[in-house]
Amino acid sequence: MSIKRLLPMAALGALLACESSGLQDVAKEFQVTTDIPFGGNSYVTAGEGLKVTKEGVQDWTSGEAVLSTYFKMEKPQPVFLQLVLAGRDSACDFVVKAGGQSKDVSVTAQGSDTLNVGVFDLEAGYVKVDIQGTSKEGAAFSSIRSLLVKTKDGASIVYVKDNESNRFYWGRRGPSVHLSYTLPEDKDFKWFYNEITVPEGEDPNGSYYMANGFGEGYFGIQANSDDERRVLFSVWSPFHTDDPSEIPEDQQIKLLKKGEGVYTGEFGNEGSGGQSYWKYNWITGNTYRFLNSVEPDGKGNTLYTAYFFAPELGEWKLIASFLRPQTDTWYKRPHSFLENFIDRNGFVGRKAFYHDQWVMDTEGTWFELTEAKFTGDDIARRGYRMDYAGGEENGRFFLRNGGFFDEFEELNSMHQRPEKGQSPDIDFDQLP
Incomplete structure (x- = not known):
């Protein structure tokens, strides 16, 4: 259970609102958004208790499971990462890691379906973004549909873009x-x-x-x-x-x-x-x-x-x-x-x-x-x-x-x- 989960709900809501407002201001500096669907770009690279489907990530019950998403950067640059939630019944916490950096994020039982993670400085080439659940109030962590990668100049990103002709599977x-x-x-x-x-x-x-x-x-x-x-x-x-x-x-x-x-x-x-x-x-x-x-x-x-x-x-x-x-x-x-x-x-x-x-x-x-x-x-x-x-x-x-x-x-x-x-x-x- 994280420290945030121990706060009274009113105090927790105010804290998360403050954090979200600050990150939202930072996100405005990153104008170009690439939506990377988990269905074609993500894997369970450690643990079990997590299912990757064409619609995203579901049935995430284990804190041991690690979801890894891969994409390739044309050049080194800072990016702003966001998670697109697909459904949740209760609050939970995740840790997101990429390029040797780590950030903790919290999901409330209600609120926006786009979760701000923060800025990561990434090198050129293939990048792995790891997500792991750290605490949850319900039986499962939030379902997640995709990863948003926001850049400042729209440099090319390589990933599996669509599921036409079953391309997520291939x-x-x-x-x-x-x-x-x-x-x-x-x-x-x-x-x-x-x-x-x-x-x-x-x-x-x-x-x-x-x-x-x-x-x-x-x-x-x-x-x-x-x-x-x-x-x-x-x-x-x-x-x-x-x-x-x-x-x-x-x-x-x-x-x-x-x-x-x-x-x-x-x-x-x-x-x-x-x-x-x-x-x-x-x-x-x-x-x-x-x-x-x-x-x-x-x-x-x-x-x-x-x-x-x-x-x-x-x-x-x-x-x-x-x-x-x-x-x-x-x-x-x-x-x-x-x-x-x-x-x-x-x-x-x-x-x-x-x-x-x-x-x-x-x-x-x-x-x-x-x-x-x-x-x-x-x-x-x-x-x-x-x-x-x-x-x-x-x-x-x-x-x-x-x-x-x-x-x-x-x-x-x-x-x-x-x-x-x-x-x-x-x-x-x-x-x-």
């Missing part, structure tokens, strides 16, 4: 980034080979390190939870829908074979098709090898097969082989990507190295791929999140996203890695 996940590898021209390719190394500490839950992408699907490794990781291989149906039950029989992905212990089924929500995954606890710091083929069967269908090599096991493992109907293609659009699929973890960063990319043509000749184009998803292209990077580092391609770091790579930039010159040593006759 923005909280963070920007997905991709590497598209340049193929030699005028050849047909059957096989694509790639390697991934995830550095220690760059593997938060929700990370998907996709190694071998192709025109109709993807193949890589995931960190799914504290005790589960997967090798995932999926092929989209030619019938475009997010609901696999809508796919006609003649356009469904057919399973041809799968490895021991591999789960196969359907997937939806981001297109639909056939999915396979093998639960395997891959290890950070180790390098994993990916090999998959795309081959038309001459009957108007295409076959897709994926193999995974773990150094701990020392042999290639079949993940699955699928038939995609109404498709006649060789391997097209070899690419890799990095994404976070758990939106509540979007404030945590991840990074991976992608190296030794090779393709084999239909005549059995290997070609090394040493050029890649770096791109991002809608959230990155709109500039709603700018914590992304990719390109070449120490002779390997890499991708990085999340964590609200300041350095970033220009989208659509081209990158080269040095040639290795040594093609993969694979006995195709011995593949399972």
Whole structure:
């Protein structure tokens, strides 16, 4: 219970009115207001007992919970912060921290829905504003909708601005980034080979390190939870829908074979098709090898097969082989990507190295791929999140996203890695 809460109500009201009047005079010096909605820009970074929804923060019952809101400043400057309350039943107190500064604020049971916090001197780059409840008279702290950042000159601020097309969800996940590898021209390719190394500490839950992408699907490794990781291989149906039950029989992905212990089924929500995954606890710091083929069967269908090599096991493992109907293609659009699929973890960063990319043509000749184009998803292209990077580092391609770091790579930039010159040593006759 704070000292203010111990004051008689009349004295408390007078004190808060005096404080509010003084802060309101200061606020008038800051003419430009940016309304940062919690629904797309905030996370519970400590504790529990707090829910972030599209409408804001609700069900805030615990004083242990910390709500963190992120935005990026174009330049260092003082800002005036305010909180927009969404509902309250009783009085409570918060502490607000940003840029190494801290301010205590009190919410009365009645009054304005805009709460003045005060002036903070902030540096350029990403800023984290932490809010924590310190005392409350009722069962819950006030619900809060958004953070108002008031500046004097209207300098640019980066944040997730709207929820059109569910962008609060995608923005909280963070920007997905991709590497598209340049193929030699005028050849047909059957096989694509790639390697991934995830550095220690760059593997938060929700990370998907996709190694071998192709025109109709993807193949890589995931960190799914504290005790589960997967090798995932999926092929989209030619019938475009997010609901696999809508796919006609003649356009469904057919399973041809799968490895021991591999789960196969359907997937939806981001297109639909056939999915396979093998639960395997891959290890950070180790390098994993990916090999998959795309081959038309001459009957108007295409076959897709994926193999995974773990150094701990020392042999290639079949993940699955699928038939995609109404498709006649060789391997097209070899690419890799990095994404976070758990939106509540979007404030945590991840990074991976992608190296030794090779393709084999239909005549059995290997070609090394040493050029890649770096791109991002809608959230990155709109500039709603700018914590992304990719390109070449120490002779390997890499991708990085999340964590609200300041350095970033220009989208659509081209990158080269040095040639290795040594093609993969694979006995195709011995593949399972």
